[in-house]
Every structure is written in C-alpha cells, then in structure tokens.
Amino acid sequence: MRDGGDLTRGLRLLCRLEEIPDGGARGFPAPPGGFTGLFAIRRGGRVFAYVNSCPHIGLPLEPVPDRFLDRKREMIVCSAHGARFRVEDGECVSGPCMGDALEAVPVTLLEGAVYVPEDAGR
Ligand code: FES
Numbered sequence: 001m002r003d004g005g006d007l008t009r010g011l012r013l014l015c016r017l018e019e020i021p022d023g024g025a026r027g028f029p030a031p032p033g034g035f036t037g038l039f040a041i042r043r044g045g046r047v048f049a050y051v052n053s054c055p056h057i058g059l060p061l062e063p064v065p066d067r068f069l070d071r072k073r074e075m076i077v078c079s080a081h082g083a084r085f086r087v088e089d090g091e092c093v094s095g096p097c098m099g100d101a102l103e104a105v106p107v108t109l110l111e112g113a114v115y116v117p118e119d120a121g122r
Contacts, residue, residue, distance in 0.1 A: 011108055011115035014040065020047065020114070025068040025076075027052060028121075036060075036122040038105055039068050040114065041076070041087050047107045047114050050090050051121055054078040055100040076102070 012031065020026045020042040027039045039061070040049040052060045056078065062068050063079035070077045075093075076085040083095030090102030108115040 007110060008108075008115055010118055012118045012120065014038070014049070014107075014114040014116050017042070017045070017047070017109065017112050017114055023073050024066070026066050027062060027068070031119060031121045034119075034121045038116065038121050039066075040107070041068065043087070045109070047109065048087055048090075049105040049107050049114075049116055049120070050076075051103040051105060053103065053122070054080060054083060054097065055092065055102065056081060056083055056095070056097040 014028055020040055022042055022044060025039055025041045028037050030037045037052045038049055039052045040047050054061055059080045061076065061078045068076050076087060081096050083092050083097050085092050085102055090104050092098050092100050105116050105120045
C-alpha cells in the first residue's frame with residue numbers, strides 16, 4: 001500500500017492542476033513567513049513554476065493578478081521594463097536582464113495536484 005504522506009513530505013500543495021488554465025498562468029502568495037510568491041504556467045499536463053521576482057531588480061512580474069504571459073501566451077513578460085523569458089527554463093531572451101534567468105521551482109505532480117518544496121518562494 002502506498003503512503004501518500006511520504007510522497008508529499010517536504011512539499012507544499014500549490015493547487016489542483018485544473019486550477020491553472022491550460023496554456024495560461026497563475027500567481028501564488030509567498031510561503032508562511034515569506035514575502036515573495038510564486039507563479040506557475042501550465043502546458044497540458046506539464047507545469048513550470050518560478051519565484052515571482054524579476055532578475056533585473058527583483059520586482060514581481062505581473063501588472064495585474066495572474067498576467068505573466070504575453071498576448072500570444074508564448075513568453076513570460078515582466079511588466080516593469082519588458083524583459084521576456086522562456087516558459088520552459090525561465091531564461092531571459094530580451095530586455096535588461098538578458099542572459100539571466102528566473103529562479104525555477106521544482107514541481108511535483110501527484111494525483112492531479114501540484115506541489116512545490118515547502119520553502120519555495122522567499
Ligand atoms: S524589473 Fe523586470 S525588467 Fe525590470
């Protein structure tokens with residue numbers, strides 16, 4: 001018999017997979033005691049998560065809640081000075097922090113739920 005508690009030890013439940021729109025993004029608050037949240041992007045059954053802090057000067061990326069992607073929903077965009085990042089690895093491909101990258105957060109998908117390390121975010 002499988003012990004679900006062991007599989008999620010050290011992890012924090014972010015949300016159910018279906019709570020992130022397919023092809024879209026969603027922001028999440030900071031962990032308890034922290035002040036920098038996370039955001040996650042869903043591509044079908046895959047989820048990419050990052051700390052919501054731009055490598056340029058550390059601002060949160062979204063201009064309004066959950067708006068992390070460009071109009072075509074192809075790239076992550078920082079609303080402050082327009083840096084653009086690849087969804088798959090968070091690398092900045094244009095803008096003031098080109099060549100730098102968002103801080104990736106490892107994602108665990110388990111029975112339709114999305115988990116991240118307990119201390120992810122800051
Ligand atoms: S803070 Fe993100 S581009 Fe300047």
